[in-house]
Amino acid sequence: MKLYMAPGSCTTGIHILLEELGLPFEAWIISIPASQHLQPEYLALNPKGSIPTLVLDDGQSLTDYIAISYWLARRHPRARLMPDDALAAARVMEILAYVVGTVHGQGFARLFNAEGFAGSGKEALQGQGRAIVDKAFAILDTQLVGPYAAGEFSIADPALFYVEFWADKLDIPLPLRLSAHYTLMRSRPVVQQVLREEGYR
Ligand SMILES: N[C@@H](CCC(=O)N[C@@H](CS)C(=O)NCC(=O)O)C(=O)O
Structure with missing residues (x-):
């Protein structure tokens, strides 16, 4: 697999999960300041122009923290990254949605990229x-x-x-x-x- 990532960005979360699972992968660094996420070759992998993107062994691209982490958890059930209990699993999704959508997507996005919002x-x-x-x-x-x-x-x-x-x-x-x-x-x-x-x- 290939993980398109940038050190210290939200992709660090997926990087941690891949290492926790002991999965082999290639790390491809995408520089956001150098706009590498907007280059046509990258947009062909992920038209959202966001990182992380995980390219699976069969060549499919999977994007967005929640989708990638969910897939990893489902694919490797013995690692017990998602609780079996429905309510406990929903609580995990609740935290994920809030962290990704609100804390990152609304809060830190403005802190890191005020020009983009102003x-x-x-x-x-x-x-x-x-x-x-x-x-x-x-x-x-x-x-x-x-x-x-x-x-x-x-x-x-x-x-x-x-x-x-x-x-x-x-x-x-x-x-x-x-x-x-x-x-x-x-x-x-x-x-x-x-x-x-x-x-x-
Ligand atoms: N909801 C997306 C957000 C990803 C995201 O915003 N990543 C940032 C890096 S931490 C990024 O790609 N920024 C560049 C941009 O959106 O233009 C996810 O969970 O993957």
């Missing part, structure tokens, strides 16, 4: 938000297995649905496959019932 006010910030959403929708559009996010209906679909729903409300166009996913979700009786219950007609 703009000339509300419009500039909304422009940044829109650029992030547009890029993410384009990536998710290519990753959607179909007809649901991961093929069959899963816990990913209601999450994808709520951002598609927000896009709809804000008149942000959805790419073709996400648009089909949104339509499919809206055709589910439960989704219609929930929207009705929440006051949407």
